[in-house]
Amino acid sequence: QEHLAESGGGSVQAGESLRLTCTASYHAYSMSNCVIWFRQTPGAEREGVAAIYVNKETTYVADSVKDRFTVSKDKAKNEAYLEMTNLKPEDSGTYICAAGYCPPTPLLASARSAWANGMDYWGKGTQVTISS
Numbered sequence: 001q002e003h004l005a006e007s008g009g010g011s012v013q014a015g016e017s018l019r020l021t022c023t024a025s026y027h028a029y030s031m032s033n034c035v036i037w038f039r040q041t042p043g044a045e046r047e048g049v050a051a052i053y054v055n056k057e058t059t060y061v062a063d064s065v066k067d068r069f070t071v072s073k074d075k076a077k078n079e080a081y082l083e084m085t086n087l088k089p090e091d092s093g094t095y096i097c098a099a100g101y102c103p104p105t106p107l108l109a110s111a112r113s114a115w116a117n118g119m120d121y122w123g124k125g126t127q128v129t130i131s132s
Contacts, residue, residue, distance in 0.1 A: 002124075003028035006097050009126030014089060020082040020126060022097030028078075028121040029054060034102035035080040036115050037071060040125065041093040048115040049095070051102055052080055060108050065091070087130045094125040 008020040022035060029035075036051045050061045050071035059071045070083040080097060100119035103111045 001025070003121040004097055004099060004123035006095060006123045006126040009095060009128045011129040011131065012087060014087060014130055014132045016087055016130075017083070017085045018087065018128060020084070020095055020097075020128075022080040022082075022123060024078045024080070024097075024099055024121070026078060028099045029075075032099035032101065032120065035073065035097060035099045036102070036119065037080075037082045038096045038098060038116070039091075039093040040096060046096070046116060048112045050082055051108060051115065053102065053105075054099075058105050058108075060112075062112065084128075087128075089130045089132050092128055092130045094127050096125040097123045 003025040005023050032054055034051055034053045037049045038046050039049050040046045050069060052059045052071045052073050061069050061071060068086045073080045098119035099121040102108055102118060
């Protein structure tokens with residue numbers, strides 16, 4: 001059963017915006033305390049980009065993109081979003097959403113390299129390509 005599905009990717013010019021949507025099954029959403037957006041590029045490690053807790057408004061966005069990316073959710077729809085503005089070619093990659101357990105808020109940022117360890121549900125990803 002597919003518990004998470006991403007949508008909204010595409011090919012755009014630098015400076016444009018995209019909004020990614022992660023649609024979760026009720027099971028995945030109810031069994032998780034957070035949703036995370038990861039970015040995967042060829043030859044590089046998967047990188048945690050943004051996280052949002054399911055039952056509180058606390059979010060975290062990686063320093064490298066926090067002035068351009070915003071993460072949000074609609075709990076009633078079991079959806080999470082990644083709003084990306086002023087996109088750059090280096091933002092290109094496959095964006096994957098995952099749901100599972102995130103550490104408490106004070107530890108969330110420092111644990112970014114280990115976020116994937118707590119994820120129980122994964123989407124297949126949506127491709128984002130930014131051309132200059």
